[in-house]
Amino acid sequence: MVLSDAGDDRLPPLPPLAVAVPDAGRRAIAGEWWSRAWAERDGAARYDRLHRAMGAAHGPPNLLEGCERAAADERRHAVLCARLAARFDPADPFADRPAPAAPLGPAGLDPRARLLYEMVAFVCVTESLNAALLLETHDRATEPGVRAAAHALLSDEVQHARLGWAWLAYSAQQGEVGWLAAHAPAMLGAAASENLTSPEVFCARWSDATLGFLPRDLRVAIFVRCAVEVIAPGLARFGVAPDGMLGWLEGQPWV
Numbered sequence: 001m002v003l004s005d006a007g008d009d010r011l012p013p014l015p016p017l018a019v020a021v022p023d024a025g026r027r028a029i030a031g032e033w034w035s036r037a038w039a040e041r042d043g044a045a046r047y048d049r050l051h052r053a054m055g056a057a058h059g060p061p062n063l064l065e066g067c068e069r070a071a072a073d074e075r076r077h078a079v080l081c082a083r084l085a086a087r088f089d090p091a092d093p094f095a096d097r098p099a100p101a102a103p104l105g106p107a108g109l110d111p112r113a114r115l116l117y118e119m120v121a122f123v124c125v126t127e128s129l130n131a132a133l134l135l136e137t138h139d140r141a142t143e144p145g146v147r148a149a150a151h152a153l154l155s156d157e158v159q160h161a162r163l164g165w166a167w168l169a170y171s172a173q174q175g176e177v178g179w180l181a182a183h184a185p186a187m188l189g190a191a192a193s194e195n196l197t198s199p200e201v202f203c204a205r206w207s208d209a210t211l212g213f214l215p216r217d218l219r220v221a222i223f224v225r226c227a228v229e230v231i232a233p234g235l236a237r238f239g240v241a242p243d244g245m246l247g248w249l250e251g252q253p254w255v
């Protein structure tokens with residue numbers, strides 16, 4: 001991971017660390033932001049691939065531009081997250097983990113359906129949740145560096161989620177999208193696995209929202225609220241019934 005950000009004036013300066021953090025806390029916060037840096041690298045590669053798929057599908061130029069911009073945003077986010085993580089622990093546990101941006105969805109989808117699946121799963125669902133979690137991180141964090149980083153990421157992630165909804169709207173004009181309803185529980189389940197039930201999050205014994213490390217019960221509350229108030233109505237608006245997804249959510253032991 002290259003930490004240099006020379007020449008990128010869109011990266012905000014990070015103020016000096018304002019509070020003392022215990023060792024366990026340093027490791028937890030570093031793990032959180034190194035993990036996010038990896039996810040941003042993976043996201044950049046994914047947006048690159050989605051951009052190519054949009055071009056092949058002759059998508060609207062403004063959405064292609066939005067996707068290209070999202071890839072650049074994620075590359076910038078990766079640098080910022082790594083800079084923040086390194087303040088707490090310079091060792092990146094994800095340094096050797098590839099970021100393959102593996103295609104999402106079941107086998108057998110044609111390229112256009114695969115593109116739509118990924119735009120909904122990764123962009124509408126995951127980016128909406130990202131934005132909701134970042135908003136809470138920003139609002140609760142009192143540490144200036146964490147606040148600055150969360151603020152810088154937040155506005156971009158909101159734009160990314162909008163790109164996903166715009167692609168779903170465009171696709172709904174082009175043809176039938178209701179088939180996505182059967183896959184919505186799996187999409188939300190994948191996002192839950194990343195944000196709530198991964199071993200890293202489950203095993204965290206330390207949390208401090210003032211440093212941007214949200215406790216798990218708060219993450220769950222944000223996740224559920226976003227699924228019910230943002231994702232479900234968004235899907236329904238374009239003809240993707242959210243009932244199955246909401247039923248799946250109600251049945252989860254962590255809700």
Ligand SMILES: [Fe+2]
Pocket residue numbers: 040043073074077153156157
């Ligand atoms: Fe990002």
Ligand SMILES: [Fe+2]
Pocket residue numbers: 043074127156157160
């Ligand atoms: Fe994003």
